[in-house]
Amino acid sequence: MKKNVVLILLVAVALGVCSNYTAAAKPRVIVTSDGEIDDECSMVRFLLYANEWDVEAIITSSSQYHWQGHRWAGDNWVEPYLDAYAQVYPNLVKHDPAFPTPQYLRERTVLGNVRMEGEMDEVTPGSQLIVKVLLDETDDRPIWLQAWGGPNTIARALKTIEQQHPERMIEVAKKIRFFFIWEQDSTYQGYIRPHWGKYEITTIISDQFEAIAYRWKNCQPKEMHQYFVGAWMNENILENHGPLCSLYKAHKHGDKEFDDGDFRSEGDSPAFLHQIVTGLRNLESPDWGGWGGRYVRVRENTWLDPVPFKGYVYPEGRWYSTTAWGRDSSRKGATTSTNKQHREYFKPMWRWSDALQNDFAARADWCVKPYDQANHPPMVKLGHALDVKVRPGNRVSLSAKGITDPDGDALACRWWQYQEADTYDGTVTIENADHQQAAITVPNDAREGKTIHIICEVTDTGTPPLTRYQRVIVTVVP
Numbered sequence: 001m002k003k004n005v006v007l008i009l010l011v012a013v014a015l016g017v018c019s020n021y022t023a024a025a026k027p028r029v030i031v032t033s034d035g036e037i038d039d040e041c042s043m044v045r046f047l048l049y050a051n052e053w054d055v056e057a058i059i060t061s062s063s064q065y066h067w068q069g070h071r072w073a074g075d076n077w078v079e080p081y082l083d084a085y086a087q088v089y090p091n092l093v094k095h096d097p098a099f100p101t102p103q104y105l106r107e108r109t110v111l112g113n114v115r116m117e118g119e120m121d122e123v124t125p126g127s128q129l130i131v132k133v134l135l136d137e138t139d140d141r142p143i144w145l146q147a148w149g150g151p152n153t154i155a156r157a158l159k160t161i162e163q164q165h166p167e168r169m170i171e172v173a174k175k176i177r178f179f180f181i182w183e184q185d186s187t188y189q190g191y192i193r194p195h196w197g198k199y200e201i202t203t204i205i206s207d208q209f210e211a212i213a214y215r216w217k218n219c220q221p222k223e224m225h226q227y228f229v230g231a232w233m234n235e236n237i238l239e240n241h242g243p244l245c246s247l248y249k250a251h252k253h254g255d256k257e258f259d260d261g262d263f264r265s266e267g268d269s270p271a272f273l274h275q276i277v278t279g280l281r282n283l284e285s286p287d288w289g290g291w292g293g294r295y296v297r298v299r300e301n302t303w304l305d306p307v308p309f310k311g312y313v314y315p316e317g318r319w320y321s322t323t324a325w326g327r328d329s330s331r332k333g334a335t336t337s338t339n340k341q342h343r344e345y346f347k348p349m350w351r352w353s354d355a356l357q358n359d360f361a362a363r364a365d366w367c368v369k370p371y372d373q374a375n376h377p378p379m380v381k382l383g384h385a386l387d388v389k390v391r392p393g394n395r396v397s398l399s400a401k402g403i404t405d406p407d408g409d410a411l412a413c414r415w416w417q418y419q420e421a422d423t424y425d426g427t428v429t430i431e432n433a434d435h436q437q438a439a440i441t442v443p444n445d446a447r448e449g450k451t452i453h454i455i456c457e458v459t460d461t462g463t464p465p466l467t468r469y470q471r472v473i474v475t476v477v478p
């Protein structure tokens with residue numbers, strides 16, 4: 001063996017590390033939502049992925065846009081979606097028995113703080129359910145608290161814990177992960193940050209969600225539009241895919257600038273797309289990037305959207321409609337951004353659009369088709385460890401020898417460098433990038449401590465084609 005060849009051995013331990021399919025690794029999630037029409041669209045997709053997580057709660061909350069009596073979808077807006085889920089559930093479990101029963105989801109669907117924007121005085125069934133889950137000592141796995149609307153119900157729950165169990169705040173904070181779609185009220189800045197900030201809870205606040213929200217046409221590059229237009233949506237989601245998908249509120253004929261069936265908006269979906277375990281390992285660090293976007297650490301343990309504008313200074317306070325860079329760059333006459341920067345800003349979301357939408361289409365099929373007539377994603381296991389340490393000038397062999405597909409589909413492999421996510425500044429040449437066996441040589445100018453992120457992207461030949469990943473992180477050592 002040549003001295004400069006780093007041979008990465010296939011070991012059982014590494015395979016264990018790669019396995020994302022064990023129940024123990026399942027993320028736990030709590031949804032809080034303000035029931036806007038795009039939350040309703042997100043709810044359809046969320047339910048189609050309910051097998052991917054332990055869903056602890058689905059809670060209706062208010063926001064700066066919606067509260068009880070003000071542009072309000074109704075306290076029970078989730079119910080028709082759960083009814084439709086109950087109808088397709090017998091077919092969904094043919095594809096994965098891990099889908100929760102409709103009864104299980106109903107028991108966890110409750111009303112939170114909805115009376116006003118930012119209301120957090122009242123103790124509500126929603127806030128109490130969050131308290132119960134967070135104080136449960138039998139389960140210390142992380143739990144993702146998602147705000148599809150205002151974080152006020154979450155804030156109320158945390159305040160109850162602070163008032164009644166101050167001695168347990170540290171232990172509770174350790175479990176919490178936040179994913180907010182903007183700060184749609186002031187309770188994060190007004191209560192959560194001053195009282196819980198010291199615990200450095202991982203907090204992602206997204207603005208790049210706009211790539212799949214109302215302004216998707218403006219944020220998605222032309223080549224991705226085909227996955228969002230009416231022709232695609234009608235064929236793959238809206239028609240002939242059962243009662244849950246037919247509830248999906250795509251654009252209707254006559255909507256301004258849109259055609260019948262065009263994708264409308266799922267601005268809140270990144271909050272849960274981030275927790276679908278695809279192999280991209282984004283749950284390990286928000287700046288690695290995944291289906292829910294990519295975020296950079298701005299202060300403490302708070303992660304916001306990477307702004308491609310030199311010298312940009314993030315606001316001290318809320319990250320939301322009036323302060324977030326992407327929203328601002330989309331406004332008419334924006335002078336602080338170019339089209340190129342605008343495109344780059346949303347790329348951490350739209351770069352996955354084809355995979356994401358094809359995956360959605362497969363889930364829609366799961367509602368109505370038997371197992372052998374639908375597609376299921378490949379499983380990507382590599383023949384070596386996912387984290388390797390390598391010296392400059394040395395070669396790293398990459399092997400996707402362990403990839404399989406539950407349908408027996410042929411698989412195509414593509415290795416690529418996720419340059420925005422890694423800390424090495426240059427480009428690495430990948431040998432045999434479209435083969436199962438590939439390799440890179442760590443460039444001589446790669447300094448100690450720098451990382452190179454190589455994604456193994458595997459797509460099957462089923463209909464629709466489905467993609468899963470694995471990420472290899474090469475760290476440069478002296």
Ligand SMILES: [Ca+2]
Nearest residue numbers: 036039148149
């Ligand atoms: Ca919302």
Ligand SMILES: [Ca+2]
Nearest residue numbers: 376407460462
């Ligand atoms: Ca397949």
Ligand SMILES: [Ca+2]
Nearest residue numbers: 419422423424
């Ligand atoms: Ca880089």
